[in-house]
Amino acid sequence: PSVSATRASKFQAEKPCKRMVLYYHDKLFDGTEKDKANATSATAANASKLSDTNFGMLVVFNDPITIDDKFHSPPVARAQGFYFYDRKDTYTAWFAxxxxxxxxxxxxxxxxxxxxLMTEKTRDLxxxxGTGDFFMARGIATFQTDTFQGLYYFRLKMDIKLYECY
Amino acid sequence: PSVSATRASKFQAEKPCKRMVLYYHDKLFDGTEKDKANATSATAANASKLSDTNFGMLVVFNDPITIDDKFHSPPVARAQGFYFYDRKDTYTAWFAxxxxxxxxxxxxxxxxxxxxLMTEKTRDLxxxxGTGDFFMARGIATFQTDTFQGLYYFRLKMDIKLYECY
Amino acid sequence: PSVSATRASKFQAEKPCKRMVLYYHDKLFDGTEKDKANATSATAANASKLSDTNFGMLVVFNDPITIDDKFHSPPVARAQGFYFYDRKDTYTAWFAxxxxxxxxxxxxxxxxxxxxLMTEKTRDLxxxxGTGDFFMARGIATFQTDTFQGLYYFRLKMDIKLYECY
Structure with missing residues (x-):
């Protein structure tokens, strides 16, 4: 009986008003001089001793976003923010x-x-x-791990679906 | 005279489209070997020297959520995220x-x-x-401190009220 | 063809349903005893070695908000949260x-x-x-650097425009 309930059924039945498939590349700084040019993120807080799954490790990133899965493709955007690991018995993370x-x-x-939730094939954030061209937008970002090489490089496929466009 | 103004009065007069009362248990890792099994959160950044109220202390958590106030009840959800303390003259915190x-x-x-705002009886976040069953949801989470034992255990009652359901 | 598309054109053409111009003062704790009374924020995580632009430095704040640009004016609000620096070749930050x-x-x-994006004259967050008087609000916060004195004091003009008011 609410306004939102009415909107609900409409939105879910509909296609997104905007969709973008993007690739996110995170090259974590390994602390060496020669990695400074390539690295796109750095550890701000080290892992705690609670587990051996990096629980509490916090990484600040400024990562290139490309429309294909190549690290050296011209970025169409940057992703600026942070993630941290937050599970004792396996790896999961939290992003903003x-x-x-x-x-x-x-x-x-x-x-x-x-x-x-890195153990799931896909997960929704x-x-x-949004601002500018994406003024007041809302939606879902579906993550899929595309590849990873230990702790120091991973690539996510981000399927961005906006359901409120202004 | 705006669309939102119209929605405003409707929402505030109405009941939430979904409501859940949940309990959140935070057992902060005390650094000892024997606490590793029980602890559900860990300090990622230590308190600054600005005050003796933990200003700047940042905790990453993966906390059980139960429908009653028992730590050992089967969790109905997990709360994954972080909080930090952010006041000089008393304790307040910030959560995501x-x-x-x-x-x-x-x-x-x-x-x-x-x-x-821990000094208030209840406070709204x-x-x-939302995603999945809570696709695109919005609302208010009202916190109430249910109990605490020093720094290493506290329990919050979280009254989750959604006003936009899809 | 969506509900949101209809709302879009309306919102963008309209004025905000609520607007507030506020000043944010951040006085970062310098570590000295005599700064404890004045400081309003503290470093929770030090800068990484990735660059000399504070990449990864994370600051927790509880900052006064005033309606003019005077640090000692009576605050009309507090800003409680954090920022971190996140760029290698210049200064940018991220706030929540x-x-x-x-x-x-x-x-x-x-x-x-x-x-x-500190290199831009204005930038939108x-x-x-929202909660209380700002129940369920959404909008845009436009930042403008009003002044800064090295790392230890800066002032932002925050132009808060709400487009969804309830």
Whole structure:
């Protein structure tokens, strides 16, 4: 009997008003001088001693976003934010970040937060707001691990679906 | 004269479209070997020297959520996220986290952020998004301190009220 | 063809349903005894060695909000949250925080997150939720650097525009 209930059924039945499939590349700084040029993220807080799964390790990132899975493709956006690991018996993480677009196609930002349940094939985070071309947007960001090489490189496929576009 | 103004009066007069009362248990790791099994959270950044109220201390958690106030009741969800202390003359905190539901009753997540003004009897945080069964949800999470034992255990009653359900 | 598309054009053409211009003062603790009274924020995680632009430095704040640009004016709100620096070749930051109002004029909170692209004259963050007088609000917070004195004091003009008011 609420306004939102009415909107609900409509949204879920519909396609997103905007969809973008993007690749996120995280190259964690390994502490060496020669990695400074390539690295796109750095550890801000070390893992706790609670487990050997990096529980509590917090990483700040400024990562390139590309439309294919190549690290050296021209970025269409940057992802600026942080993640931390938060599980004792396996790896899961939690993300909050901004996709910053500054290209001929899009100018503006999308703000995203949620759990990255890495043991699931896909997992959904929330797009909680947007600015510029994405003024007041909301939606879902579906993560899929595309590849990883130990702790120091991983790539996520981010399927961004906006259901509220203004 | 805006669309939102119209929605405003409706929402506030109405009941939530979904409501859940949950208990959140935080057992902070005390650094000892024997606490590793029980602890559900760990310090990622130590308190600063600005005050003796833990200002700047940041804790990452993966906490059980139960429908009663018993730590050992079967969890109906996990709360994955972090909090930090942020006041000089008393204790207040700030939370951002995801409620992860994976039961027969609910599958999906709710994303929540806001200030935990611990000196108030109740305080409201924002539910800023949801996924799965809680697709695109928004609402209010009202915190109430149920109990605490020093720094290493506390329990919050979380009254989750969704006002936008899809 | 969606409900949101219809709302879109309306919102963007309209004025905000609520607007507030506020000043945010951040006085970072310098570690000395005599700064403890004045300081309003403290470093929770030190900068990484990735760059000399504070990449990874994380600051927890409880900052006064005033309606003019004077640090010692009576605060109309507090901003409780954190920021971190996240760029290698210059300074940019990322913020998540709550504006806590507790005055005769306003009681309630606004929750805000997004990138502070400090090299831009103005930059937009998302107001993702609100409580109390700002029940369920959403909007845009436009930051402008008003002044800064090295690392230890800066002042932002925050132009808060709500487009969803309830």
């Amino acid at each position: 970040y901004t996709l910053v677009f500054n290209s001929s196609e899009h100018k503006g930002t999308l703000n995203i937060m949620g759990a990255d 929330s797009v909680v707001g | 986290y995801t409620l992860v539901f994976n039961s027969s009753e609910h599958k999906g997540t709710l994303n929540i952020m806001g200030a935990d 924002s539910v800023v998004g | 925080y709550t504006l806590v109002f507790n005055s005769s004029e306003h009681k309630g909170t606004l929750n805000i997150m997004g990138a502070d 998302s107001v993702v939720g």
